[in-house]
Amino acid sequence: MMLSKKTKYALKALHYLAEQPGDQPVLIADLARAENIPKKFLEFILLSLRKGGILQSRVGKGGGYSLAQPANRITIGAVINILEGNIAPVQCLDTTNQAHCEECLDEKTCGIRLVMTDVNIALSQVLNNLTLTDMVERAEAARNKQQNIVDFSI
């Protein structure tokens, strides 16, 4: 149930973009350097996110990538969906792609599917309600907390 490196890179990049004042566009190269992500791999990730409607881009001087929607409208679930193809713990629960588990003889009576339905619901619940804003705010809060502790100890 582990997030892929690709998805983590995506979340890091989005985090960075969400923190840009005035949604100023950022160059792939800068983003790659700032978040320590292989540039060519990041290119591909950003392109996916753009095609998924989460990012927008501009070519040429002054160009770069920026969020295509307000950060509080971009859910973590949407990001995972774009990069991993779906969120479901088993293919037969991936409704958006109408996928099926090859080895399964009868989906309707499959015990695995019947229990994983609960997992799927719980996951959707959480992931579709967490947004980039949550991520940014929580990180900031954590930094502040850490900062305060340091300040007091001086």
Place this chain on the structure above:
Amino acid sequence: MMLSKKTKYALKALHYLAEQPGDQPVLIADLARAENIPKKFLEFILLSLRKGGILQSRVGKGGGYSLAQPANRITIGAVINILEGNIAPVQCLDTTNQAHCEECLDEKTCGIRLVMTDVNIALSQVLNNLTLTDMVERAEAARNKQQNIVDFSI
């Protein structure tokens, strides 16, 4: 967030074992045939489950595998934990193995970690409360339902 084939095989095998009357031991070969799982791969899976305390085995004539605990005490979460190593969506949340995300500079302020904590809690909640019994019962209920529909149509 997809279950591996290995874990699915494990759940299928456990399902089959849970349905044995009187917890009668089942041969690897029979289990492999019944659930259509590559035998050698299944051997490895069953061994893991035994080492994890979920199954017990006996060598020699009349031997085989059976559940080491009542089916309603074996959680789906425990099974996944044994086969995938953990349940957490990111390594740094895998407390049992005290793992960390290599690329992460500061875990405490990592936004990904902070949002994935919610996911982790939700997953644990569900997976540690679903048992083999749930799986078996739901499958049976689904079969009955299907059966009834057929009966009526005759």
Place this chain on the structure above:
DNA sequence: ATCATATCTATTAAAAATATAGATATGACA
């Protein structure tokens, strides 16, 4: 026209998941 940028196509490399083979240990039973 030039330069800075994203975009596309193709390929390679590395890692993980899945599957197989063969030898060995264990226990039941005659």
Place this chain on the structure above:
DNA sequence: TGTCATATCTATATTTTTAATAGATATGAT
């Protein structure tokens, strides 16, 4: 005690997926 049926172990091969790289092209600003 010997034989057979079984799980167990060690090693390796195969396949699939993930991650990373390279080079050519399209686009837009100035």
